[in-house]
Amino acid sequence: MLVILVSFAFAFGMVLSRVGLPPMVGFLAAGFAYNFLGLTRPPGLDAAADLGITLLLFSIGLKLDVRGLLKPIIWASSTAQMLLSTSFTFAMLLAVKQLGVSPLFALDWPILLMLGFALSFSSTVFAVKALEEKGDMSAFYGVVAIGVLIMQDLFAVLYLAISEGKIPSVWAVAVLALPFLRPVFFWLMDKSGRGELFILCGLFYALGVGAEGFNLVHLKPDLGALVMGVLVAGHPRASELSKALFGFKELMLVGFFLSVGMKGLPSGEMLAAALFLCLLLPFKTGIYHLVVSRFGLRPCTSLFTALTLTNYSEFGLIVAAIASRKGALSPDWLLVIAMAVSLSFLIGAPLSARSEAVYRAMVGWLRRFEPRKPHPHEVAIDLGxxxxxxxxxxxxxxxxxxxxxxxxxxxxxxxxxxxxxxxxxxxxxxxxxxxxxxxxxxxxxxxxxxxxxxxxxxxxxxxxxxxxxxxxxxxxxxxxxxxxxxxxxxxxxxxxxxxxxxxxxxxxxxxxxxxxxxxxxxxxx
Incomplete structure (x- = not known):
């Protein structure tokens, strides 16, 4: 079955990349096709997907400027966006409930509010992949988008800790000692050479010290990988380590996109609910654009940031799974959100890839958002x-x-x-x-x-x-x-x-x- 799945991934990825879409869209389509044919899910696919996400966050940490997260454009815009998106989505879900068009939406208002919160997040995996394929990870709008996503990850950690009653172990304070171990981490990197031992050193930091270390003290493993990436980011060979892990990380992330596309086959009612959630995406994009433009970003930068974040996050699946286990949410919503996440990727990928064309089509209308006092990165350039x-x-x-x-x-x-x-x-x-x-x-x-x-x-x-x-x-x-x-x-x-x-x-x-x-x-x- 693994050979068939790899063949599907390659075939769909190749076809869609030839028509100008990112290969990740092909991987999603391959997951849908594989699931539609009723083939058996290969064992270990979820483990590969989790590994890809962990390495992705470790790679982000290797390139992250922590001081940038303290800037208002990051923490204030992400907080404002979350409040506005949650309120808007909650209002739309409540309106559908009042109309009585589907029993799926016949939920108590606290559950609808929780769904609104879950759908306010954007996918870190999708956004980083889109930025990497465009070569814009270090572009200003890419830095803003990544900063917003990291703040969202911190909100997610806080929510999961509260909702699952998963209180960190008393040993969690030990993670505060990690910065003091930086000289040891740097020494190990210096002594690892440039071959397979160097790659294993990176995997040890991401999976062993970071993910598993945080998991042992009841903290989010992915957060541990991110923290370890930040700690070794100051090493002269941090960029080399990121490149060494790139191919391995990319291969594992294929498993992530395949697994998203294989979540299940929904009924017509569930598909209609997922499509309704996708109809809310333009409003989510508009909220992102409105919020970040208030910090002096030009219309073009604001739009590119918003389009990169025009999707739903796999975090929504986690929230739905927790609510389902507690009996507060029907298991059908797991498939609804899985479909909404998958479809949002299919919608967001071409928008992000063709953001220049989208901007040119909307430039006249977007000019009204031109800031009076531009951000320092946005001032005119006089060549003289x-x-x-x-x-x-x-x-x-x-x-x-x-x-x-x-x-x-x-x-x-x-x-x-x-x-x-x-x-x-x-x-x-x-x-x-x-x-x-x-x-x-x-x-x-x-x-x-x-x-x-x-x-x-x-x-x-x-x-x-x-x-x-x-x-x-x-x-x-x-x-x-x-x-x-x-x-x-x-x-x-x-x-x-x-x-x-x-x-x-x-x-x-x-x-x-x-x-x-x-x-x-x-x-x-």
Missing amino acids: TTRAVILGMGRIGMGAYDELRQSYGDSVLGVEHVPARADRNREQGRNVIVGDACDTEFWLKLRNGHACEMVILAMPNHHGNMFAARQLRNLGFTGHVAAVARYPEEVEELAALGVCAVFNMYERAGAGLARHAMEACTLPG
Whole structure:
């Protein structure tokens, strides 16, 4: 049965990715098809799904800026959104109950309020997958979305502790000692090398110390994985560890999406109830947009954040399961919410993937939400006398900047969407601003770029470089455009957009090494 399920996942993922949808939608569809055919659920699928979620939260922790959670745009917006979404959904459920259209909704108002609370959450797994596929995990709107989701996870932990009467063990205070063990964790990472032992070190932190350690003291295991990720995030090899675990995490998450699609086959009445819940999603999106825009975010950023969070969370299934065990909620609601979660993924995936097109279609109406006092990340960018611009200030971008400065002097500008990386570049004497070249509004914010002669696309993901190349073409830029690529097909795609020089990092690596060796050594003759 496992072979059949893997075949279904591959086939559906391949087909839907060819039509422009994220592969995760194909995995959901594969789960539905597998379940519809009445095939036996493979043993261990739920364990793989849980493992994927744990590794996902550990990976988030490796990239998380804890100080960012303390900003009002994160904690205040997530709290306001939860209150508004819960109230709205509760009102809609109560209205359906009063109309008497379905016995499923004939519930006491405290249960309806609980359902409203559960449906106010968005899926961390879905949102992070969508952001990773777009290469926007570090984009400003992606940072805001992840911050909101983490705050929601904290609310979920609090709710589960109260509703299940699961009081943390007296030994739970021991987790406060984990920060003092950071030197030990760092030492183990240093001594783990770069092979399979390094990967096992990451799994030990995520599953052993984090998830199982928190579970032993009656705390949420996934929260433990997140905390461990945060603790080792300051290590120089944290990014390397995240990349090492990436493939393993992705494979396990396939199990998560398959398991969501295999929750069961609902009746027509249950399907109608799930579709009704999906009709509430646009209002949930509107609430997200309204709330985050109050903190000075531009309409584009607010919309992208809202679209990333346009879905229901698997947390709703947990809440329904608890209520069902206590006899307060019919087991039918488990299937209703499972269907609503699955359908919300099917709706949210294309919206998130095509957020640029959605924004262009709504830009006229969204302009009314333009903030009077924009967020510091959202101010206009004046290029002035800048002659060369480098988009992406990682290692390649820094090298390009230093080389161009010899010809252009101080008329070189670097653009980096990760604030910490921009700060490091500025400390080293480079003129770098914080900006997201994968954001449509970034290009709309540019002012006085007539002196610019050259743009170098040095972003780490091909999607970002392609997007920037299209924007430059749309703006009618007539200067030179150069870019980096990894594969021959990427070189061809960039050249088709008018990029005059594409540096294939893999093909040129050998030539660069030989040139460096010749410069460093005195060769005879």
